[in-house]
Amino acid sequence: MSTAKYAxxxxxxxxxxxxxxxxxxxxxxxxxxxxxxxxxxxxKWVKIRLQHDGYEGWIDPQMCKxxxxxxxxxxxxxxxxFQGAVAGQITDECGQVxxxxxxxxxxxxxxxxxxxxxxxxxxxxxxxxxxxxxxxLKKTALDYLGTPYYWGGRTTFGIDCSGFTQMVYRMNGIxxxxxxxxxAKKGITLSFLEECQPGDLAFFDNAEGNIVHVGIVLEDYxxxxxxxxxxxxxxxxxGIYNDELGKHTHKLRVLKSVVD
Numbered sequence: 546m547s548t549a550k551y552a553x554x555x556x557x558x559x560x561x562x563x564x565x566x567x568x569x570x571x572x573x574x575x576x577x578x579x580x581x582x583x584x585x586x587x588x589k590w591v592k593i594r595l596q597h598d599g600y601e602g603w604i605d606p607q608m609c610k611x612x613x614x615x616x617x618x619x620x621x622x623x624x625x626x627f628q629g630a631v632a633g634q635i636t637d638e639c640g641q642v643x644x645x646x647x648x649x650x651x652x653x654x655x656x657x658x659x660x661x662x663x664x665x666x667x668x669x670x671x672x673x674x675x676x677x678x679x680x681x682l683k684k685t686a687l688d689y690l691g692t693p694y695y696w697g698g699r700t701t702f703g704i705d706c707s708g709f710t711q712m713v714y715r716m717n718g719i720x721x722x723x724x725x726x727x728x729a730k731k732g733i734t735l736s737f738l739e740e741c742q743p744g745d746l747a748f749f750d751n752a753e754g755n756i757v758h759v760g761i762v763l764e765d766y767x768x769x770x771x772x773x774x775x776x777x778x779x780x781x782x783x784g785i786y787n788d789e790l791g792k793h794t795h796k797l798r799v800l801k802s803v804v805d
Contacts, residue, residue, distance in 0.1 A: 551617035552593070552609040553580045553661055555637075557644045558700055559609070561602035565590035571697040572602050573708075573723060577628075577635065577643070578650030578661070580612065580620045596621060597650075597715070600723040612662035620661070623653040626672050627716045631701045633670020635659070645670055646700040647688070648712045677718045679744035679804055685713045686761050692775040709771040710746060710759050719803060725759040732803030738766070738782055745802045749784055749795035758795050760785070770795075 554575040561573040565587050575581070575595065584601065585592035591606045596617070612620075628649040635649075636642050651659055651668060659666040674681070686709075688701075695703025699712055707725040714721050721728045729748045735741055741762045749758040760770025760780075768780040772787075772794065779786040784797040 550583055551580065551612050551614055552583060552591075552606075553578060553612055553620070554604075554608065555610050555643065555664070556608050557646050557649065558702075559604050561593070561600075561604050561697070563602060565592070565603045569603070573600055573697050574699050575604060575608075576649050576699060577645055578652055578659075580617055580652075581609075582617070597720060598711070598723050610662070610664055616662040620652050625675075625718075626651040626654045627675065628670050629673030629716075630671040633668070635669070636667040638665045646702065648673075648699065648716055673716050675717050677805060679742055681717055682713060682744040682761070682804070683763060685716055686763075686769045689713070689771075689775045690769070690777070692771070694771050694773050694775075704771050704775065706758050706760065706771040709775060710761060713761060714803070721803070726756045728759055729756045729799060729801065732801040735800040735802055738780065738800065741800055742802070742804075744804050745800060747780060747797060748799045748801065750798040751796075754798075756798055762800070 554577055557577055559575040560571045561575055562569040563572050580596040581593040583591045584594050590603045592603050594601045628645045628647055631647050633645040634642050635645055657668045659668055692701050692704050696705050698704040699708040707728060711721045743763050745762040747760050747762055747768055748756050751757045760768040762768055766780050767777050768785060769777050784793050785795040787794045
């Protein structure tokens with residue numbers, strides 16, 4: 546495994562860590578079907594760079610399968626399908642069953658058959674109906690309501706604010722970087738809250754002026770975002786007002802539209 550240059554994740558949710566240690570901070574998770582380049586190898590760890598967003602971190606090499614450079618490049622442009630329900634499953638050629646989470650990547654799925662390099666799988670689940678439309682973005686976002694906040698998470702079992710926005714957009718054919726500060730550099734800046742449409746992004750900063758939070762704008766001055774859990778709060782010119790707490794919790798920095 547240490548000599549492989551490319552691989553893909555075959556488990557439901559592979560933890561990516563900041564450093565090559567089980568005790569290191571989990572900064573992301575890699576979902577089934579996501580491909581990556583291996584940029585550094587150690588005896589029990591590999592540092593990877595994800596194909597879809599360039600994010601880097603360390604994973605256990607037992608949690609991925611090798612693919613050739615040709616397969617890796619083919620996956621870059623292969624039609625992407627995504628698990629649509631909260632849970633599904635996939636079976637490999639040996640009959641072993643693996644679980645899938647919402648948003649699992651199924652590149653070039655043919656019916657229920659999936660082939661990635663020399664690996665074949667049988668898919669059993671519900672596909673997400675992907676559309677680059679505001680109403681579909683809204684519906685996808687609402688599917689995550691109640692998901693617990695989890696730093697580094699990207700699944701319905703735990704998700705962080707930028708993982709939430711990235712997954713909602715990615716499942717509908719729009720690719721965003723992993724972190725909120727990176728996502729804020731994309732799209733067209735909107736001058737006023739009144740210009741926003743459902744599906745636009747709102748970014749929030751801390752006392753030092755660093756962007757640390759992001760959410761998806763809904764109708765009627767509402768926002769859906771991951772804070773404690775994926776929830777809907779009020780959005781005004783100051784920021785996010787949490788009705789349960791009776792106060793503003795996030796200070797608005799910039800509004801962006803990244804939908805065509």
